[in-house]
Amino acid sequence: AQTVTQSQPEMSVQEAETVTLSCTYDTSENNYYLFWYKQPPSRQMILVIRQEAYKQQNATENRFSVNFQKAAKSFSLKISDSQLGDTAMYFCAFMKRHSGGGADGLTFGKGTHLIIQP
Amino acid sequence: NAGVTQTPKFQVLKTGQSMTLQCAQDMNHEYMSWYRQDPGMGLRLIHYSVGAGITDQGEVPNGYNVSRSTTEDFPLRLLSAAPSQTSVYFCASSFLTGENGYTFGSGTRLTVV
Numbered sequence: 001a002q003t004v005t006q007s008q009p010e011m012s013v014q015e016a017e018t019v020t021l022s023c024t025y026d027t028s029e030n031n032y033y034l035f036w037y038k039q040p041p042s043r044q045m046i047l048v049i050r051q052e053a054y055k056q057q058n059a060t061e062n063r064f065s066v067n068f069q070k071a072a073k074s075f076s077l078k079i080s081d082s083q084l085g086d087t088a089m090y091f092c093a094f095m096k097r098h099s100g101g102g103a104d105g106l107t108f109g110k111g112t113h114l115i116i117q118p
Numbered sequence: 119n120a121g122v123t124q125t126p127k128f129q130v131l132k133t134g135q136s137m138t139l140q141c142a143q144d145m146n147h148e149y150m151s152w153y154r155q156d157p158g159m160g161l162r163l164i165h166y167s168v169g170a171g172i173t174d175q176g177e178v179p180n181g182y183n184v185s186r187s188t189t190e191d192f193p194l195r196l197l198s199a200a201p202s203q204t205s206v207y208f209c210a211s212s213f214l215t216g217e218n219g220y221t222f223g224s225g226t227r228l229t230v231v
Contacts, residue, residue, distance in 0.1 A: 004160075033216065033217060033219075035219050037219075042224075043206065043224065043225045043227075044222065044224055044225075045161075045208060045210075045222035045225075047219040047220075047221075050217075050218070050219050052217070091160060091161070095216050097215070097216075097217075104216075105151050105163040105166050105176055106153075106161070106163070106210075106220060107163075108160035108161045108162070109160055110158060110159060110160045111160055
């Protein structure tokens with residue numbers, strides 16, 4: 001079974017600063033995906049960024065980027081030029097790929113509550 | 119394109135009552151699933167389905183029942199509600215590979231008194 005650990009229950013930074021959220025995972029699988037989801041106070045789960053384990057290049061989506069270290073089983077999220085609207089819970093998630101192409105469900109970490117201060 | 123639609127958004131049940139949480143998607147996703155979110159616990163998988171007529175258990179299936187008679191719908195049934203089932207429930211769907219991530223519904227906050 002996989003486990004996902006987010007060691008920072010809460011973080012607070014000033015608007016426009018850069019912040020990094022940590023995530024580590026434990027798996028014996030080689031073929032998997034990693035995701036960061038954002039959950040604002042509206043409760044909606046929003047996909048922020050995804051990373052394929054076999055790709056060494058780190059994923060980037062506008063102000064969001066990841067530092068994927070496969071050997072260390074680490075998958076941190078960097079938010080640049082943080083904005084008030086980034087205030088939310090952030091969840092790291094792991095998904096195993098099957099050799100036949102299908103996938104398992106998501107295994108989530110417990111989340112990091114990120115607060116952007118004006 | 120509505121995405122994943124969950125109803126109701128809020129529900130209060132008495133212990134022992136039964137109810138069905140509805141989930142529908144219009145994206146032709148093969149994979150559908152139910153999660154529960156409890157404070158400090160992240161989201162945990164209850165049941166999932168990879169296609170019509172096929173369902174399987176996730177991490178926390180006890181007390182819940184599912185069926186998948188169509189590609190679009192995946193209802194979650196609480197057979198006899200217990201206070202321990204007080205939670206926020208999310209339905210999520212994806213194509214079978216899951217590589218583009220899952221699309222989530224807006225959630226149902228369920229309180230069992």
